[in-house]
Amino acid sequence: MAVGRLVSSFAARSLFFFFKLLGYFATEENSFAPTSYKTFGFHFQSLIVDLSSGYSSILALLFIFSSKLCRLEYKIKKIMASTLFRNIQTQPILLYPSVLFRRKNGALYCTMKSSSSSSTQTQTATQEKQQNPQTKVSPQTQTKGIDKRIKDYEAIIGIETHVQLSTLTKAFCGCPYNYGAQPNTSICPVCMGLPGALPVLNSKVIEFAVKLGLALNCKLSFNSKFDRKQYFYPDLPKGYQISQFDIPIASNGYVDLDLPVEFGGGHRRFGITRVHMEEDAGKLLHSGNGRYLATLSHLLQVDLNRAGVPLLEIVSEPDMRNGIEAAEYAAEIQRVVRYLGISNGNMQEGSLRCDVNVSIRPIGQSEFGTKVEIKNLNSFSSVNRAIDFEISRQVLLHSQGQGNSIVQETRLWEEGAQKTVTMRKKEGLSDYRYFPEPDLPEVILKKEYVDSIKNSLPELPEMKRRRYENMGLSMQDVLFLANDINVAKFFDATIAKGADVKLATNWIMGDIAAYMKNEKVSINDIKLSPRELAELIASIKGGTISGKIGKEILFELIEKGGTVKGLIEEKNLVQIVDPAEIEKMVDKVLSENPNQLEQYRAGKTKIQGFFAGQVMKLSKGKANPGLLNKILQQKLNASS
Numbered sequence: 117m118a119v120g121r122l123v124s125s126f127a128a129r130s131l132f133f134f135f136k137l138l139g140y141f142a143t144e145e146n147s148f149a150p151t152s153y154k155t156f157g158f159h160f161q162s163l164i165v166d167l168s169s170g171y172s173s174i175l176a177l178l179f180i181f182s183s184k185l186c187r188l189e190y191k192i193k194k195i196m197a198s199t200l201f202r203n204i205q206t207q208p209i210l211l212y213p214s215v216l217f218r219r220k221n222g223a224l225y226c227t228m229k230s231s232s233s234s235s236t237q238t239q240t241a242t243q244e245k246q247q248n249p250q251t252k253v254s255p256q257t258q259t260k261g262i263d264k265r266i267k268d269y270e271a272i273i274g275i276e277t278h279v280q281l282s283t284l285t286k287a288f289c290g291c292p293y294n295y296g297a298q299p300n301t302s303i304c305p306v307c308m309g310l311p312g313a314l315p316v317l318n319s320k321v322i323e324f325a326v327k328l329g330l331a332l333n334c335k336l337s338f339n340s341k342f343d344r345k346q347y348f349y350p351d352l353p354k355g356y357q358i359s360q361f362d363i364p365i366a367s368n369g370y371v372d373l374d375l376p377v378e379f380g381g382g383h384r385r386f387g388i389t390r391v392h393m394e395e396d397a398g399k400l401l402h403s404g405n406g407r408y409l410a411t412l413s414h415l416l417q418v419d420l421n422r423a424g425v426p427l428l429e430i431v432s433e434p435d436m437r438n439g440i441e442a443a444e445y446a447a448e449i450q451r452v453v454r455y456l457g458i459s460n461g462n463m464q465e466g467s468l469r470c471d472v473n474v475s476i477r478p479i480g481q482s483e484f485g486t487k488v489e490i491k492n493l494n495s496f497s498s499v500n501r502a503i504d505f506e507i508s509r510q511v512l513l514h515s516q517g518q519g520n521s522i523v524q525e526t527r528l529w530e531e532g533a534q535k536t537v538t539m540r541k542k543e544g545l546s547d548y549r550y551f552p553e554p555d556l557p558e559v560i561l562k563k564e565y566v567d568s569i570k571n572s573l574p575e576l577p578e579m580k581r582r583r584y585e586n587m588g589l590s591m592q593d594v595l596f597l598a599n600d601i602n603v604a605k606f607f608d609a610t611i612a613k614g615a616d617v618k619l620a621t622n623w624i625m626g627d628i629a630a631y632m633k634n635e636k637v638s639i640n641d642i643k644l645s646p647r648e649l650a651e652l653i654a655s656i657k658g659g660t661i662s663g664k665i666g667k668e669i670l671f672e673l674i675e676k677g678g679t680v681k682g683l684i685e686e687k688n689l690v691q692i693v694d695p696a697e698i699e700k701m702v703d704k705v706l707s708e709n710p711n712q713l714e715q716y717r718a719g720k721t722k723i724q725g726f727f728a729g730q731v732m733k734l735s736k737g738k739a740n741p742g743l744l745n746k747i748l749q750q751k752l753n754a755s756s
């Protein structure tokens with residue numbers, strides 16, 4: 117009897133453990149989060165880490181022996197290892213009925229596939245279900261009278277930005293990283309976290325970190341180190357992330373920026389708490405679209421290409437007060453990393469990722485409110501809108517006496533629904549059990565090294581803006597030109613060729629910007645060179661060609677290249693400034709249009725424009741407009 121009870125208890129415990137293990141994967145992050153399960157008839161799927169399946173465990177054993185006993189070829193290791201990781205996959209529900217068991221928090225260990233419902237829709241459904249009904253705020257109720265209440269509150273916003281560094285190889289191994297490459301094609305034992313593999317620091321990571329630290333006016337730590345941040349997640353093969361904990365490489369800095377004129381303008385300075393180095397994790401690939409997954413439509417896999425790619429995390433002081441300020445701060449970080457050339461700063465590719473912390477407090481209160489983190493912000497406008505939504509949500513709850521239902525949590529911004537939804541409760545710092553990374557030496561910076569980097573820093577956005585401002589440009593012009601480093605370089609080169617500052621600005625912000633926007637190209641893609649733009653401006657200013665002809669030439673230069681002088685000669689576009697020649701044309705037009713001439717003489721003087729147009733047409737646009745109008749007027753008035 118007792119033995120039987122023991123056996124059944126043991127079996128129950130094992131089962132419990134098994135479900136718990138499964139459940140772990142089911143609740144972490146959004147990737148494995150279950151979707152709704154309203155109706156049967158959907159195709160259920162579940163995820164199981166299937167390292168116990170015969171094929172992959174044999175491979176795993178083989179791999180371990182091969183690396184321990186004999187030095188097998190590197191390539192074979194790579195192939196075997198990637199095969200290993202490709203076996204993390206989903207299994208059909210029929211083989212694993214256990215996946216139907218519900219967990220305590222109401223999550224179901226399964227995902228659902230339905231051709232008719234998009235993933236965001238199903239996700240919303242579950243997340244709303246998990247939300248406390250009391251805390252739900254519909255957009256309608258939110259807008260009602262909220263503007264009035266918002267005035268009584270102050271929002272405190274801080275941002276954590278992850279910048280992916282554009283080094284040739286990863287942080288601790290020799291693998292390259294190319295966004296969009298085939299999954300698991302640039303991996304090695306180090307970035308896969310295989311036993312025995314040791315990290316070797318890429319010196320470029322230090323160089324880029326020092327560059328950013330200096331650009332953000334930070335104090336550098338001449339002695340810093342790497343630490344291990346422990347957490348368990350399928351995209352983190354080592355089970356820890358190499359990061360920096362108590363001694364970041366740079367701290368106590370600030371960034372200056374100018375708010376756009378349309379948002380009220382003004383100069384702002386936001387504090388930077390710290391900048392530290394760390395490595396990126398891999399990526400989970402979800403079923404659905406994508407070329408690679410087309411043939412394996414119901415598999416869920418991990419791609420380790422991104423594992424080990426160097427990141428710099430920039431933590432701001434909670435200095436921002438609204439969505440615009442936060443979005444502008446993020447945009448300035450993007451400009452700085454692009455000016456420095458340390459990252460492409462592309463938000464769509466995930467090279468620049470922002471996590472935002474928002475809390476509110478009644479004006480006059482000194483203690484902070486509960487902090488809510490928002491993730492999944494992949495554009496500056498979503499940073500802006502998500503924060504403004506979150507502020508309204510919290511103010512509404514607070515003003516209705518439901519301040520307690522604002523809890524410390526991570527929320528997701530849903531672009532489609534334009535709102536934030538609960539993702540998970542936030543883990544505390546202690547959960548990560550940091551300790552110094554024993555496989556990497558200390559990071560010691562020498563003064564000469566830092567000085568040489570300091571001397572090589574380019575002109576940064578803030579310096580550029582101040583310089584442009586001193587050139588007499590308006591803030592709108594300044595912000596436009598300094599926003600894109602390539603546009604700024606083009607402008608600077610045009611000015612260096614002697615072009616008039618205001619005229620160059622007008623051409624770049626007007627016709628050239630419009631062309632770039634229409635054709636979706638960057639200023640580096642157009643064939644017009646700064647030298648020719650300067651020449652064009654000089655030719656118009658000097659009267660060689662008219663402004664109208666200048667515009668025509670401009671588009672030809674942008675599309676086909678060539679020189680202004682060449683085009684003027686080739687097309688015989690030199691402006692007609694000879695009064696006698698213009699007079700001849702005016703006479704011709706007047707004699708050919710006797711009816712209109714009569715009307716003019718009868719007092720319909722507006723018709724002068726018609727004559728001017730005709731003469732201009734006759735001259736093929738080459739007549740000097742000022743001279744033309746002067747002669748035309750003389751002729752018209754003389755005859756009357």
Ligand SMILES: [Zn+2]
Nearest residue numbers: 289291304307
């Ligand atoms: Zn590697």
